[in-house]
Amino acid sequence: MDSARVVITGFGAISPLGLTVGDMWSGLCTGRCGIGEITAFDPVGFSCKLAGQVPDFKIQQYVPRSYRKAVKLMSRDIELAVIAADEALRSSGLITKGIDPEKINVDPTRVAINLGAGLISCDLVELAPAVAASTTDGKFDIRKWGKEGLELVTPLWLLKYLPNMLACHIGIIHDIQGPSNTITCAEAAAHLAIGEATQ
Template sequence: MSDRRVVITGVGPVAPLGVGVAEFWSALLEGRNAVRRISAFDPGRFDSHVGSQVEGVAAKDFVPKGYRKAEKIMARDIVLAVVAAHHAVSDAGLRTKCLIERGDATGEPNLDSTRFGANIGSGLICADLAELAEALHNSSENGRFSIARWGTEGMNNLTPLWLLKFLPNMLACHVTIVHDCQGPSNTITCGEASSHLAIGEAFRTIARGVADVCICGGAESKINPMALLRQSLGRRLSRRNDDPATACRPFGLERDGTAISEGGGLVILEDLEHARRRGARIYAELVGFGAANDAAPPTQPSTPPADGRGAALALRKALRDAKLDPQALDLVSAFAPGIPAHDASEAAALKAVLGARLAEVPILAIKGGIGNNGAGSGALDFIAMVLSLYNATLPPTVNGRFVDPSLGLRATVGRSVDARVETAASLAYALGGGQNAALLIRRYRD
């Protein structure tokens, strides 16, 4: 490992609250709430009817003219990643192949494409039910699905490139093609921990000297009947259908589940000297990364450990990586999906690491206003933390008035507050169990 310092020079949030830095940050500061009844399809036959959706985005508006036809083989998750990538590179002031061809930037690229990497988190991309319907109908025999007929009859109803829409690595594939990222590339599929793990891997890649710049983060859409069904079967969703705005309650006393969502974000990480040479604006320095695994009982694979040991271990590893102790933390971005067992486990993890300081350290929890979109959720949490540190302001916690006092957490309620943050940590974990990750940032100083 070299001692190269890694800084954050661009962020590209794509969220139901807003697309791009300005919209997203403004919505957070105002405490807006995007959770409402799902309109993309009729959720009436499910237990949960609430979620949050990203409106008005299309990949064709963010790629070169010659690449627009590729949107035909982009699932919703891929579109979200392509949009996030455009905003991230633009925010960083990078002149990539895409921006130059679109006329959004002039001159030559201001980075070496062979040292421009990508690490993007992805989820289980849901197929379009309308596309599958005819294929499945023709694959039935005596009222039951036949794998033999699927091969001989069903697949004839699908286009030859159909599968390319749903491979998880295609988020990174399209982003790297469009922006000419020729450096190390990888896809992480570890549920809600995916974005943090992707950012952490990009951090290591730059620190080792293998790349100078990396675009990293994650995206996913759970606004799909299949995703809603899976989350419902896992009993992870709120049933407050009569009051969607209060459905998702991070660390809430009467929390009953999260709300499905879509979105994500990509971040530009950069070697400090590379950023300095091109005069880049620096949001913060990324100083620590930790990952850990916790084993769930075989009979309860989706139940997190009550003591939060996996999340606590990840946070301790990140602190050790940054050569810091818990006393240095003055902000924590919590994952806090509003699911009873998961929020309690995370609170226990924070208490285990912070001890008596738990009541003093502000907690940033944004899912009350956007819900959980899976692989992209961690990226939005991370971006919110970066912007809070950079702007010395903490957004209010949507539905923060419901926070369970017994957890001993300090949430910002009602309005944004001024707060000069020096060091902050962000946690993420897979709801299905196993993966935990933590990232540490620090206010940039020469």
């Protein structure tokens, strides 16, 4: 593999210090801590009440107006991938349909997505009522799940958690027409995505 074909910029980094590389770098340079009290959910019952949480954001700011209906089909992991891809594309100088449809400077058939995602986690708030309805005496009952629990899950629920949906939404937003793939393999995902993309 020619090492000049791979460039790791860090653009698209999202962390408890912010949603951009600039936010993260500024936080690191000033010694700001990204760890704080858990606010994403009520941590009562957990021994640890601290976490490194990504700051709140409105995903609508990162998707074209014409695509905003699809936001309801995005899990938080998809939203984070869309934000990261937006920064990475903007910093690369590539102008796609999702950045400025009037000034596209790249052939969409020559652009591909090979995205590494550690784990696509389900939002427990969405699934909790169905799981609760499927328990008997504190134990999960698969028969109750089939009869009662599944009725509490929206029919479109799975579309938010399929691994390919991260790359899919990015591809649609930016009209990327080359190959599209999401690799979910825990900590190795990014390395595997880079390796596969270079082949």
